[in-house]
Amino acid sequence: MAIIELTDVHKTFMKAREAVEVLMGIDLGVDEGDFVALMGPSGSGKTTLLNIIGGLDGATAGEVVVADANLDELSNRELARWRAATIGFVFQFYNLLPVLNAQRNVELPLLLTKLSGEQRRRNAQTALSIVGLNDRARHRPGELSGGQQQRVAIARAIVADPPILVCDEPTGDLDRENAEEILDLLQILNRDHGKTVIMVTHDPKAADHAKRVLHLDKGKLVREMAA
């Protein structure tokens, strides 16, 4: 059953008063529990497509239905609530808040829920234990390695139990060893926890961890490979 369904999606940006079409008629279906890698050269539209799926940006034309919600029909406030409940984001540079420790960073999405403080703490500890960082809960991002920071970011992404993880170059800032650990973790979350994972990557080895690999070029899906 498709959890993500894009139909004839176009995206146009204005640059120096000139319209630049970044996505040109994307049709894409992603089933629940799938692990999809989006590959392609710089400027091919990978991140734009990811942002549209994650509800961070809107399509200029076409229909975007994710987790039964037609994103074009949601107001900004509704979209924010939808993101909080549906999408877990993993960014290339982790995007942790430097003044908060790992536990508090992971708790952030739960502030948007009605959970009590105690329940938030317990859930955050569970998420940190899933990524193997229970013992680093009191550490601030600056006191953690890149791989550990990305694992904290993944704990933050899963703490509210969203069905979809949207990952933008999650290993782009890591060495091979840490990258492998992160990719293994994403695989576990996909396989054992049923998360649907959409991952943008330049790295073919990272893409190998996905079930499907989609290639974009100049705003179009040019081919698809099963991993």
Place this chain on the structure above:
Amino acid sequence: MFAQILEITLMNLKNLPSRLGSSSVVVVGIGGVVGVMVAILAMAAGFQGTLDGGGAPDRAIVLRGGSDNELSSGVSTDEVNVVSGMEGVVLASPELYMVADVPKRSTGTDANLIVRGVTGDAFAMRDEIQIVEGRNLEPGRGELIAGRGAHIEFAGIDIGNKVQLRQTEWTIVGIFEADGSAYESELWVDLPVLQSAFRFTGASSIRLRVDSPERIDELAEKIKGDPRLDLELTGETEYFAGQAGGLTDTIRIFGYTVATIMAIGAVFAALNTMYTAVVTRTVEIATLRALGFGRLPVVVSVMIESMALALLGGVIGALVAYVGFNGYTVSTLSNVSFSQIAFDFAVTPELLRDGLIWALGLGAIGGLLPAVRAALLPITVALRGE
């Protein structure tokens, strides 16, 4: 919503140590505005308080008809006798009001100092007069006592010194206080001795203590209607309020004008600081919004930070004004009596409150635009740190 605002605000405030330099611009700028404003308004409050402090509801002053101050007034001995005998008058104190040139301590230049000739009734009706150094003057002798303000502001007004007034030498025998009222800016001498020295008969005014405050209007009507008298009676509180002669309002307008001009600069400083604060946290704010945090908590939290910095500045400014100026004694020329009135700056709780309200207002204005910018920037653009 509250949890979101709290979390983002805490994040912002915890970030402050990394932005001490730019944040201190807001604190210092707004602290300066509040400090200057409170100090100037404390001058107005102190001046008004000094004038108001001389008034009592059961006391009145009688002046020549048409006069609005004692310097331009004259009352004959007969008139004093008529008024003293009126029903409801408990005490009547004829007083002669003269002006002498005495050099100021601060500048050495001559300024007008009030010399008031009084009788024993002047002390009897003014409970606030307290001899705080030396002793009271003795009737019939060339002795004077000086108000605390006159002692502080004028050169040579010290116990044991002699003062030359119109070819007569007077010995200062005491210093008095009068609850901080304008009397403290005066020299008091025995009335008959002063009349003799200045070759003056009669008095400038009559101070009355009446049996009840309600009697004042009745006596005013009676004096106005008495064909033997060309006098006017005014309640003392009302009289002193008029003695400010608009000076208090002038000081207040000056204070608010200076504060407004400084505030414009402080608002720009706050705007600049908060824009910088928002720009340095663009990615963090965008991340929170990507996670589902709303725009309103972002706006509110940025404004809270701005207002917190402004409040800190306001508290510092108000404290500096309080420590530096509260009770500081100065004197100014009354444009009604043309004499120096010494008064203390009064940094009142109301002024401190107003200063902090100004600080919060400036912080809110300075934080609003950066807050709106942070909230409206597209998430995808902000995530790139642009």
